[in-house]
Amino acid sequence: MRIEEDLKLDFKDVLFRPKRSTLGSRAKVELLREYRYRHSGRTSRSVPIIAANMDTVGTFQMARALARHQLHVALHKHYAVEDYVRFYGEEARETSRLAFYSLGILDHDLEKFRAVRRATGDAIESVCIDVANGYTETFIDFVRRFRDEFKELTIMAGNVVTADITEALILAGADIVKVGIGPGSVCTTRKMTGVGYPQLSAIIECADAAHGLGGHICGDGGCTVPGDVAKAFGGGADFVMLGGMLAAHDESGGEIVERDGCTYRRFYGMSSETAMQKYAGGVAHYRASEGKEVLLPARGPVESTVQEILGGLRSTCTYVGARKLKDLSKCTTFVRVTQQLNEVFGRQP
Numbered sequence: 094m095r096i097e098e099d100l101k102l103d104f105k106d107v108l109f110r111p112k113r114s115t116l117g118s119r120a121k122v123e124l125l126r127e128y129r130y131r132h133s134g135r136t137s138r139s140v141p142i143i144a145a146n147m148d149t150v151g152t153f154q155m156a157r158a159l160a161r162h163q164l165h166v167a168l169h170k171h172y173a174v175e176d177y178v179r180f181y182g183e184e185a186r187e188t189s190r191l192a193f194y195s196l197g198i199l200d201h202d203l204e205k206f207r208a209v210r211r212a213t214g215d216a217i218e219s220v221c222i223d224v225a226n227g228y229t230e231t232f233i234d235f236v237r238r239f240r241d242e243f244k245e246l247t248i249m250a251g252n253v254v255t256a257d258i259t260e261a262l263i264l265a266g267a268d269i270v271k272v273g274i275g276p277g278s279v280c281t282t283r284k285m286t287g288v289g290y291p292q293l294s295a296i297i298e299c300a301d302a303a304h305g306l307g308g309h310i311c312g313d314g315g316c317t318v319p320g321d322v323a324k325a326f327g328g329g330a331d332f333v334m335l336g337g338m339l340a341a342h343d344e345s346g347g348e349i350v351e352r353d354g355c356t357y358r359r360f361y362g363m364s365s366e367t368a369m370q371k372y373a374g375g376v377a378h379y380r381a382s383e384g385k386e387v388l389l390p391a392r393g394p395v396e397s398t399v400q401e402i403l404g405g406l407r408s409t410c411t412y413v414g415a416r417k418l419k420d421l422s423k424c425t426t427f428v429r430v431t432q433q434l435n436e437v438f439g440r441q442p
């Protein structure tokens with residue numbers, strides 16, 4: 094047994110140090126980023142925020158709403174083949190261009206993807222190969238074989254939290270490595286297994302490893318407020334994936350529940366018992382669920398939340414003197430803190 098003593102940080106452990114700047118207005122901050130991907134050779138131009146591939150977040154409706162602001166969606170993997178074919182075939186080009194097709198690493202995931210691809214030609218540009226634990230040889234081999242078969246696709250793959258496997262995944266064919274084990278709002282991995290890594294440090298360390306190889310990373314999970322999204326970018330994330338922050342909107346899907354005159358939406362982890370009952374006929378005897386279900390007050394259209402997130406991000410950029418989101422990480426100095434917020438008035442009704 095060994096203990097690593099050096100300090101690892103979460104979003105709650107830091108704040109941005111404000112810096113003198115010549116930036117006039119936050120309206121001038123450019124949030125669009127352009128990337129060129131190491132393996133696919135493709136380029137993208139977008140606001141690099143991705144709705145998570147959860148069936149109560151990453152829906153076709155969410156894809157349409159977010160595309161208006163040039164944000165991405167990782168579509169959840171539980172639609173039928175015909176639904177994806179219709180989406181990639183009929184949707185406005187911009188919306189489908191910004192959508193990641195998600196798949197796991199089982200044979201039927203690959204077969205389903207091949208079927209969708211056969212029917213949609215080259216409409217799918219990017220995929221998200223997603224497993225809870227990205228540390229297995231099987232996963233890295235899958236990414237390698239997938240890359241051999243689909244040379245022109247941009248591949249995001251994860252999840253991992255350390256530099257070694259980030260490098261291994263990029264060398265195996267991933268363009269973007271998805272980073273985060275245990276920080277998610279409806280994730281119980283840390284509770285059930287004791288495994289995890291503070292998310293801001295995971296982002297900083299994996300970004301450093303990926304950038305050295307010409308790869309990219311996506312910080313996935315743990316953002317609770319727009320300031321956390323900014324901290325993820327400040328730490329070096331090229332993309333940030335959001336679940337809970339985009340849940341419970343009109344576009345999120347998720348069953349509506351009326352209780353005591355209030356309207357709620359169900360939101361649950363993709364490894365929760367709820368999800369496993371729905372898609373896998375229950376929790377297999379050899380595993381425990383690693384996600385939970387919550388009821389969130391319904392939040393209406395996602396538009397205002399998106400504006401809040403983008404507004405917050407622009408404001409962070411002006412505080413630290415970054416003209417573009419691209420410059421945010423170089424302009425970032427984090428200060429370690431022991432307190433984030435003044436909560437004297439608590440939550441107001």
Ligand code: 5GP
Nearest residue numbers: 145277278280314315336337362363364384
């Ligand atoms: P959030 O933005 O809600 O904090 O985190 C979203 C992320 O949580 C997802 O993109 C995914 O990586 C992770 N996640 C979603 N469902 C589950 C689950 O059931 N268990 C675990 N361990 N992680 C989950």
